[in-house]
Amino acid sequence: MSLPTPLYDLKCFPSVYEPSEDTFLFIDALETEMDFIKSLNPTSIIEVGSGNGVVITSLAAALKCTQVLFAIDINPLACLATEHTAHLNKTTVECLNMDLLSNFKDSVFDIILFNPPYVVTESEEIVGQGLSRAWAGGINGREIIDKFLPKLRDCLHSKGVCYMITIKENKPDEIKEIMLDFGFKTAIVKERKVPGEHLFVLKFWRG
Ligand SMILES: C[S@@+](CC[C@H](N)C(=O)[O-])C[C@H]1O[C@@H](n2cnc3c(N)ncnc32)[C@H](O)[C@@H]1O
Numbered sequence: 001m002s003l004p005t006p007l008y009d010l011k012c013f014p015s016v017y018e019p020s021e022d023t024f025l026f027i028d029a030l031e032t033e034m035d036f037i038k039s040l041n042p043t044s045i046i047e048v049g050s051g052n053g054v055v056i057t058s059l060a061a062a063l064k065c066t067q068v069l070f071a072i073d074i075n076p077l078a079c080l081a082t083e084h085t086a087h088l089n090k091t092t093v094e095c096l097n098m099d100l101l102s103n104f105k106d107s108v109f110d111i112i113l114f115n116p117p118y119v120v121t122e123s124e125e126i127v128g129q130g131l132s133r134a135w136a137g138g139i140n141g142r143e144i145i146d147k148f149l150p151k152l153r154d155c156l157h158s159k160g161v162c163y164m165i166t167i168k169e170n171k172p173d174e175i176k177e178i179m180l181d182f183g184f185k186t187a188i189v190k191e192r193k194v195p196g197e198h199l200f201v202l203k204f205w206r207g
Pocket residue numbers: 017018019020022023026048049050051052053054055072073074075078098099100115116117118130133134135144
């Protein structure tokens with residue numbers, strides 16, 4: 001099943017991440033995984049760091065979702081952009097302005113998506129709520145990723161799945177070990193070398 005790139009228009013959202021190579025690789029990975037995703041009959045789906053909204057909207061359109069899908073972004077304009085993209089494509093995504101999954105204490109999701117800020121930067125660059133939050137990942141590009149991963153233990157349904165982007169500098173093998181300790185299996189669903197980046201889409205599930 002193909003997942004076409006949804007329509008989007010970010011003219012009114014200058015501080016929001018434009019769909020890029022990582023975004024398109026993420027959509028390609030979801031396309032590859034569609035049979036598995038459908039087999040889960042997912043009812044609760046969330047994208048963390050939805051930014052432009054293209055990834056969650058492509059999944060909503062492919063699943064012909066009748067229910068509202070959720071998204072989260074730390075950038076309030078990204079929340080508006082996500083909802084705008086969903087609307088342009090006749091789907092509904094409710095985007096909450098919050099930090100990772102912090103406010104979801106008793107919620108579990110069937111599918112969690114995250115294309116995190118993965119670029120290696122100084123820790124001090126992780127600041128504010130603007131565009132730099134889309135890429136600044138701190139030491140090893142892992143500072144946000146390492147806050148996100150433990151939350152999967154509480155927020156992912158026992159039969160659920162999480163897909164997350166990383167680059168080589170994030171040390172995907174080390175991430176695999178961390179997730180193993182948390183009781184998750186890991187697989188690389190897709191990888192792609194693009195100028196300046198070797199991208200991976202990781203899949204986590206309890207098996
Ligand atoms: C690499 S961009 C990905 C945007 C979009 N999902 C895509 O694939 O094109 C990362 C997104 O995560 C958001 N973000 C960064 N840190 C976050 C946090 N702690 N909580 C929620 N969102 C965060 C950023 O604002 C940005 O929109």
